[in-house]
Amino acid sequence: MSDQPAGPRVGPNAEIVVDVAAIRHNVRVLRELTGVPIIAVVKADGYGHGMLAAARAVREAGAEWIGVATVDEALQLRDAGYSGPLLCWLTLPGTDYERPVAEGVDLSPYSVSELDAIAAAAEAAGRRARVQIKVDTGLNRGGASRSTWAELFARAREGERVGSWKVTGLWSHFACSDEPDHPANDRQEQAFRAAVALAGDCGLHPELLHLSNSAAAVLRPSARFGAVRCGIAVYGLDPAPGRTPDLGLVPAMTVRTRLALVKDLVPGDAVSYGQRWVADRPTTVGLVPVGYGDGVPRHAFHPGGGAEVAVRGKRRPIRGSVCMDQFMVDLGGDVAEAGDEVVLFGAGGDVPTAQDWAEACGTINYEIVTRIGGRMTRTYVDSAGPAPEAGP
Numbered sequence: 001m002s003d004q005p006a007g008p009r010v011g012p013n014a015e016i017v018v019d020v021a022a023i024r025h026n027v028r029v030l031r032e033l034t035g036v037p038i039i040a041v042v043k044a045d046g047y048g049h050g051m052l053a054a055a056r057a058v059r060e061a062g063a064e065w066i067g068v069a070t071v072d073e074a075l076q077l078r079d080a081g082y083s084g085p086l087l088c089w090l091t092l093p094g095t096d097y098e099r100p101v102a103e104g105v106d107l108s109p110y111s112v113s114e115l116d117a118i119a120a121a122a123e124a125a126g127r128r129a130r131v132q133i134k135v136d137t138g139l140n141r142g143g144a145s146r147s148t149w150a151e152l153f154a155r156a157r158e159g160e161r162v163g164s165w166k167v168t169g170l171w172s173h174f175a176c177s178d179e180p181d182h183p184a185n186d187r188q189e190q191a192f193r194a195a196v197a198l199a200g201d202c203g204l205h206p207e208l209l210h211l212s213n214s215a216a217a218v219l220r221p222s223a224r225f226g227a228v229r230c231g232i233a234v235y236g237l238d239p240a241p242g243r244t245p246d247l248g249l250v251p252a253m254t255v256r257t258r259l260a261l262v263k264d265l266v267p268g269d270a271v272s273y274g275q276r277w278v279a280d281r282p283t284t285v286g287l288v289p290v291g292y293g294d295g296v297p298r299h300a301f302h303p304g305g306g307a308e309v310a311v312r313g314k315r316r317p318i319r320g321s322v323c324m325d326q327f328m329v330d331l332g333g334d335v336a337e338a339g340d341e342v343v344l345f346g347a348g349g350d351v352p353t354a355q356d357w358a359e360a361c362g363t364i365n366y367e368i369v370t371r372i373g374g375r376m377t378r379t380y381v382d383s384a385g386p387a388p389e390a391g392p
């Protein structure tokens with residue numbers, strides 16, 4: 001085997017089609033609804049939509065900021081030419097901050113030791129860093145624990161005084177924003193206000209305060225502060241299923257392939273590994289040539305039900321275990337042929353949505369779109385204009 005291409009490829013079995021016009025539309029909806037700047041979150045390869053294309057689309061639609069998890073993601077955006085406001089928030093001890101500092105990336109320190117490392121990087125880069133302090137207000141994940149706020153703010157103030165950085169922001173993250181009546185939301189918002197007050201007492205006056213992700217941006221006007229960090233809603237998926245008012249968000253991702261084979265079954269025929277589904281009537285089934293190796297959840301079939309796909313404009317249930325490369329769908333007695341288009345999920349209507357898949361698989365829409373991929377290719381369309389380029 002060699003890593004050199006031996007000849008032309010024949011193309012993938014399936015493709016992810018991303019409509020960048022939908023992303024732009026969703027950003028505009030969110031911007032209008034919230035009335036504050038949008039930090040559009042494009043981490044994890046734009047929730048599976050492609051980070052660079054997502055970044056370009058959100059910028060075109062007027063998102064003021066871009067947010068990512070890792071420094072590596074931030075630097076990829078810089079390398080691709082995006083020079084605008086950029087926030088990242090998840091680093092490890094030993095991270096080299098010199099390049100992100102030199103590139104003007106806003107960092108999110110949680111601790112004094114991180115601030116010390118950023119100070120050294122600012123010195124080495126010969127440039128003031130930009131830091132947005134992240135406080136933990138009850139998620140108990142990233143961010144500075146409340147008991148450390150005073151010490152952290154004091155160090156931040158000192159660094160600002162000596163010119164190591166400018167404290168550009170202060171922020172936190174909700175645990176239960178998709179449950180608007182959950183008491184944790186009020187507690188976290190109060191804790192955040194307390195952090196802002198304490199920072200002020202310590203001489204810090206960050207310009208940008210932010211607390212809300214998509215669900216809170218939509219459902220909790222009191223927590224919009226100076227900006228909102230929107231991820232899932234940017235891609236057109238419901239941030240709080242069953243609780244979000246209809247905002248007209250449009251899912252940007254469609255996953256499609258074609259039937260590889262159609263065959264007839266008689267009653268008693270069992271399908272796929274473990275024979276976990278048995279035909280109780282004569283039927284036809286179709287072979288869909290993607291599986292968990294492409295991010296199709298194996299949970300998309302279970303004896304109690306499972307997800308559906310659209311074939312010839314009709315929703316068809318998955319039958320039998322999802323395999324690494326393939327799964328079967330029940331076509332009933334209807335006419336279908338090998339080669340017919342199969343849409344796993346898309347914008348809704350005749351085709352299922354990522355939300356439908358999430359419910360069928362016992363997970364959240366975020367996981368469905370972020371994990372899909374594997375051997376699929378991603379193509380971009382612009383339903384509002386000419387075919388787009390992938391770049392920020």
Ligand SMILES: *Cc1c(COP(=O)(O)O)cnc(C)c1O
Nearest residue numbers: 041173213214215229230231232
């Ligand atoms: C991923 C993430 C977001 C975006 O959340 P959505 O629910 O997708 O809007 C916002 N803030 C932080 C800290 C995140 O990690």
